[in-house]
Amino acid sequence: MSSLEVVTVGDPILRERAREITLDELRAPATQRLIDDMIETKRDHAGAGIAANQVGLAVRIAVIEVEGDNPRYPYKPPFPLTVIVNPELEPLHEETVLVNEGCLSVPDLRGDVPRLVGVRVRSLDRRGEPQEHVVRGLTAGTFQHEIDHLDGILFLDRADPRSFATWEQFDRHGRDAFLERVAHLPR
Numbered sequence: 054m055s056s057l058e059v060v061t062v063g064d065p066i067l068r069e070r071a072r073e074i075t076l077d078e079l080r081a082p083a084t085q086r087l088i089d090d091m092i093e094t095k096r097d098h099a100g101a102g103i104a105a106n107q108v109g110l111a112v113r114i115a116v117i118e119v120e121g122d123n124p125r126y127p128y129k130p131p132f133p134l135t136v137i138v139n140p141e142l143e144p145l146h147e148e149t150v151l152v153n154e155g156c157l158s159v160p161d162l163r164g165d166v167p168r169l170v171g172v173r174v175r176s177l178d179r180r181g182e183p184q185e186h187v188v189r190g191l192t193a194g195t196f197q198h199e200i201d202h203l204d205g206i207l208f209l210d211r212a213d214p215r216s217f218a219t220w221e222q223f224d225r226h227g228r229d230a231f232l233e234r235v236a237h238l239p240r
Contacts, residue, residue, distance in 0.1 A: 054089040054090055054092070054093040055090055055093060056090070056093050056094045056097040057090050057091070057093075057094045057108040057109070058108070058109070059094065059098060059103075059107055059108065059157045059158060060106070060107055060108065060109050060158055061158050061159070061160060062158055062159045062207060062209070064158075066106050066109060066110075066111055067106055067107070067158055067202070067205065067207060068205045068207075069106060069111045069205050070111075070203070070204050070205045071104070071105060071106050071110075071111040071112050071113045071114075071202075071203045071204075071205075072111060072112060072113065073112075073113050073139045074112050074113060074114070074138065074139065076177075076181045078112075079138055079177065079179070079181050080180075080181060084112075084114075085179065087105065087108075087110065087114070088114065088116065088136055088179050090108070091103050091105065091108060091114070091116045092116050092118070092134065092136075094108060095116050095118065095157075096118075096120075098157050099123055099124050099125045099126075100125065100157045101117065101118070101119050101123065101125070101126050101129060101132075101195045101198075102115055102116060102117040102118070102195050102196075102198065102199040103115065103116050103157060103199070104199050104202035104203050105203075106202055106203065106205075107157060107158050107202060113138060113139045113140065113203050114136065114137070114138050115136075115137050115140070115199040115200070115202065115203060116134070116135070116136055116137075116199075117132060117134075117135045117137065117195055117196060117199060118132060118133065118134040118135065119131050119132040119192070119195070125155065128191070128232055128235075129191045129192070129195070130190070130191060130192060130240040132188075132192050132195070135178075135186065136178055136179040137174060137176035137177075137178075137184075137186075137196075137199070137200075138176055138177040138178070138179065138181075139176055139177055140174050140175065140176035140196075140200050140203070141174070141175045141176065142172050142173070142174050142196070142197065142200050143172065143173040143174075143175070144169050144171070144172055145169070145170075145171035145172060145173060145187070145189075146169075146170070146171060147169075148169070148170040148171070149167045149168060149169055149170060150167070150168060150170055150194075150234070150235060150238060151165040151166065151167055151168075151216075151234060152165070152166050152167075152168045152191065152194040152235065153165050153166075153216070153223060153227060153231045154166050154194070154198060154208045154212070155208075155220065156198070156207065156208055158202075158207070159207060159208070159209060161219050161220055162209075162217060162218070162219065162220075163216075163217070163218050163219070163220060163223045163227075164208060164209065164212030164213065164214070164216045164217045164218070165212055165213055165216035165231075166194070166198075166208050166211045166212045167211065168193065168194040168197050168198075169193060169197060170189060170190065170193060170238065170239075171187070171188070171189040171190075171193055171239075172187075172188060172189075172193045172196060172197060173185060173186070173187050174186045174187075174188065174196050174200070189238070189239040190235070190238035190239045190240055191235060191238060191240075
């Protein structure tokens with residue numbers, strides 16, 4: 054495994070809708086290596102997830118994992134390593150919450166994004182087996198963020214620009230209010 058370069062805002066690949074991949078493509082050694090490298094990259098940058106177009110390939114693969122000691126997101130509930138391929142997202146209901154998000158492709162900037170509180174995500178795992186995840190709260194927001202990437206959407210597109218802050222300013226002025234706002238969410 055090796056850590057890959059993370060593509061940052063302004064690169065056109067982040068605005069492309071990633072293409073679905075076939076089972077043969079998924080099972081190919083190069084794709085399995087890509088998935089391993091995405092996992093390594095996500096962990097090296099302490100992300101909660103990463104999509105393939107964030108490392109320069111417009112295919113519908115994303116990796117999600119929140120370790121209990123994640124320094125970027127200490128308030129997110131842990132979530133085990135999960136690879137989603139060709140995901141489809143379905144809202145469980147219409148309830149939303151403002152989630153303050155950051156992104157590896159948008160360094161040192163955060164903003165408030167309305168996210169569905171609960172979603173069902175159907176996808177393939179890295180072996181090509183169907184899987185389904187029903188996730189709620191901040192974890193639902195993480196899945197929506199990564200699937201947005203696969204659709205060529207950045208959190209900047211959904212956020213209220215008045216909420217933009219650097220990580221330092223969020224920690225200083227916005228973190229407590231955000232944690233209070235999401236304290237009721239299911240973990």
